[in-house]
Amino acid sequence: MSGAALGIEIVVVFFLALFLLHRYADFRKQQRMVLFGTLLAWYLCFLIVFILPLDISTTIYKQCKIDHEEHAAVLPVTPLLSNQTAGNSTMVCYKPWSYIPDGIMPVFWRVVYWTSQCLTWLLLPFMQSYARSGGFSITGKIKTALIENAIYYGTYLLIFGSLLIYVAVHPQWHLSWYELQTIGITAANTWGLFLLVLLLGYGLVEIPRSYWNASRRGHLLIKTYFKAAKLMTEKADAEENLEDVMEEVRKVQESIKYNHPLRKYIDTVLRKCPVDYQEKMGRNMDDYEDFDDKQNTYPSEKSLVKLHKQVIYAVQRHNRTRVQWQILLQQAMHLEDVAKNETSSAHQFVHSFPSTEPTSWLSRYFYTPTVEWYWECLLRHWFYRLLAVVLSLFSVAVVWSECTFFSTRPVLSLFAVFIQLAERDYNYLYIEMACFITIFFLCTCVYSTVFRIRVFNYYYLASHHQTDAYSLQFSGMLFCRLTPPLCLNFLGLIHMDSAISHQLKEQTAYTSIMGSMRVLSFIANGFYIYYPMLILLLCIATYFSLGTRCLNLLGFQQFVGDNEMTSDLIDEGKELIRREKRKLQRIEDGENRRREWKERYGNTREDTARNRIRNEAAEMTETNYSDTIPNTNRQAKYSRTGRGTERDSIELLQDAEPLDFNAETLSDDPLEYNFLLCCGRYL
Numbered sequence: 001m002s003g004a005a006l007g008i009e010i011v012v013v014f015f016l017a018l019f020l021l022h023r024y025a026d027f028r029k030q031q032r033m034v035l036f037g038t039l040l041a042w043y044l045c046f047l048i049v050f051i052l053p054l055d056i057s058t059t060i061y062k063q064c065k066i067d068h069e070e071h072a073a074v075l076p077v078t079p080l081l082s083n084q085t086a087g088n089s090t091m092v093c094y095k096p097w098s099y100i101p102d103g104i105m106p107v108f109w110r111v112v113y114w115t116s117q118c119l120t121w122l123l124l125p126f127m128q129s130y131a132r133s134g135g136f137s138i139t140g141k142i143k144t145a146l147i148e149n150a151i152y153y154g155t156y157l158l159i160f161g162s163l164l165i166y167v168a169v170h171p172q173w174h175l176s177w178y179e180l181q182t183i184g185i186t187a188a189n190t191w192g193l194f195l196l197v198l199l200l201g202y203g204l205v206e207i208p209r210s211y212w213n214a215s216r217r218g219h220l221l222i223k224t225y226f227k228a229a230k231l232m233t234e235k236a237d238a239e240e241n242l243e244d245v246m247e248e249v250r251k252v253q254e255s256i257k258y259n260h261p262l263r264k265y266i267d268t269v270l271r272k273c274p275v276d277y278q279e280k281m282g283r284n285m286d287d288y289e290d291f292d293d294k295q296n297t298y299p300s301e302k303s304l305v306k307l308h309k310q311v312i313y314a315v316q317r318h319n320r321t322r323v324q325w326q327i328l329l330q331q332a333m334h335l336e337d338v339a340k341n342e343t344s345s346a347h348q349f350v351h352s353f354p355s356t357e358p359t360s361w362l363s364r365y366f367y368t369p370t371v372e373w374y375w376e377c378l379l380r381h382w383f384y385r386l387l388a389v390v391l392s393l394f395s396v397a398v399v400w401s402e403c404t405f406f407s408t409r410p411v412l413s414l415f416a417v418f419i420q421l422a423e424r425d426y427n428y429l430y431i432e433m434a435c436f437i438t439i440f441f442l443c444t445c446v447y448s449t450v451f452r453i454r455v456f457n458y459y460y461l462a463s464h465h466q467t468d469a470y471s472l473q474f475s476g477m478l479f480c481r482l483t484p485p486l487c488l489n490f491l492g493l494i495h496m497d498s499a500i501s502h503q504l505k506e507q508t509a510y511t512s513i514m515g516s517m518r519v520l521s522f523i524a525n526g527f528y529i530y531y532p533m534l535i536l537l538l539c540i541a542t543y544f545s546l547g548t549r550c551l552n553l554l555g556f557q558q559f560v561g562d563n564e565m566t567s568d569l570i571d572e573g574k575e576l577i578r579r580e581k582r583k584l585q586r587i588e589d590g591e592n593r594r595r596e597w598k599e600r601y602g603n604t605r606e607d608t609a610r611n612r613i614r615n616e617a618a619e620m621t622e623t624n625y626s627d628t629i630p631n632t633n634r635q636a637k638y639s640r641t642g643r644g645t646e647r648d649s650i651e652l653l654q655d656a657e658p659l660d661f662n663a664e665t666l667s668d669d670p671l672e673y674n675f676l677l678c679c680g681r682y683l
Helices: 004-024 032-074 079-092 104-132 138-168 177-214 217-255 263-271 275-283 301-341 361-365 369-404 414-425 428-452 469-493 509-514 517-543 546-553 564-600 602-628 634-654 670-682
Strands: none
Touching: 004 032, 032 104, 032 428, 032 469, 032 509, 104 138, 104 469, 104 509, 138 177, 177 217, 177 369, 177 428, 177 469, 177 509, 177 517, 217 263, 217 275, 217 301, 217 564, 263 275, 263 301, 301 369, 301 564, 369 414, 369 428, 369 469, 369 517, 414 428, 414 469, 428 469, 469 509, 517 546
16 A cells, blocks of 8 residues: 555545636636646645645654664663564554655655745746736737736845845854755745734634524525625626726727727727627627728727726626626525425425426435425534534634644643544554644635635635636635645644754654754744744634624625614615515516416417418429319419418418517517417417
């Protein structure tokens, strides 16, 4: 099994990153460069999280061998005692099932770490500016990206230069390549730890509270109404913004004709517009007007680049809010259905609006209406509460360990106590599972906060393939900057980082590539130890919703239970949901009426079509017969023509499509209205 676990996890993690990217990005519309950069960043970060427990178990096994070798060297060397020592060593220090041979992990960590750092500090910022640029050529986009990142890169050089000068003024330190590398890693981890504590302090409280609130159906439904009101405002704003941008595009494309040199840029902008706007603008276009005949003022290429950027942002925002509104509407109707079905004595879950998607085999045989009723109305409530309690205990353990992990005698960190107890029995499976669950929980608290960040619609991760290129790459940058210091912080929690625990133990391969933090002692002995204690204050502030209340006071509408503005938005959202439900009900009633007409008069339509075919066949036979007999009576020929004219008139009336003013949309099926007309004629 040597190396097999490593290979399996590498493959599994790749598909996990690919699945998440597919959930948030649109593979058909996003640029391949954006997708590749984001996938690589997420993949490398997930690799660090999943592979680190294997590195820890392998390190514990190596430390076990070192301890037994030292113990054997101290004991008197006698044949009997030597055999007993060898037997005990063989019996206790067995290889873990996921043991990784020497030399693999250091190379693996160097490749993963430095690739992720190159992505987050160099490539992704450049690709982010490149994808956001409205340029029409590759050269123009590269130029824009370089200008935007000049200040960005200059700030990093200033920070790195300051640390370099600090080390250089100390004559006892010799600046070798290894020490320069350590300074760079320390600077990156310090920045990441600063942001990590802020995000972790929020997630440790908000995640358990979100599950607890999810068990309160009334609270969750009210909050959904509040979100509906806010989202409708955003949706209306996005539609208005799109209208304004499309009006500017219309004016520009009317002034720049097909023989203008800038027309190719206008065509590029038009291709980014919605289809209905493209058709509307295409109908109003005059192909024969020469741009030199009139003294018009034409926009510059720079203004077209700005307009192109505005079109991309407006269209993406409009599509995102439209999809989010449909998702939120389904959630609100589902919660209302749950509230109605709670009092049902039949124990059968009934939906107000059945899903239009085909029923899967899982729902058909296992997730039946009875099972759905027990889960939605009975079990889910208690399951979420139990999960919230477990996550709360985990959060308390993390906060306690973050405040006490610097104490090695006695050991106060709970995670260090658990790992050391398992280390005495060399229970490698327990060690790996405990490490993975703890790291996964920390990553969930941090990453979920990243996915919830929303800065003035400038950065926003939206599911159902609605995330733009800028937000995808920004998330990849954050992941690459947060994951290494998070894992280093976890190693400090379990006392496997000698820079913090000050213990002479075998170091993990992950810690070895980070270098010795003693090069910068004020960071290793000060910032890395005492700054994580700030998590306690952040958790208290998050528990009392101080940040939410401050934002609400500043004018940013937040969900606060005892606020008048919140109550007004809840009422507004409830009315919006009712309006959408009435609209859906009218559409469903129209579909039911059309379905009933089809079922009731379906045989009549088939008979009419059959009679039409029979009459046409008879007419063709009669015409052929008249051609073979030249002495046919002229009056008979005229009578046949008259009958044919009458039949054509009837068919013309039957082909008419009456309008159904009761339906939301007009049907495109002419045969349906043929039979409605026939039935009306007989009635």
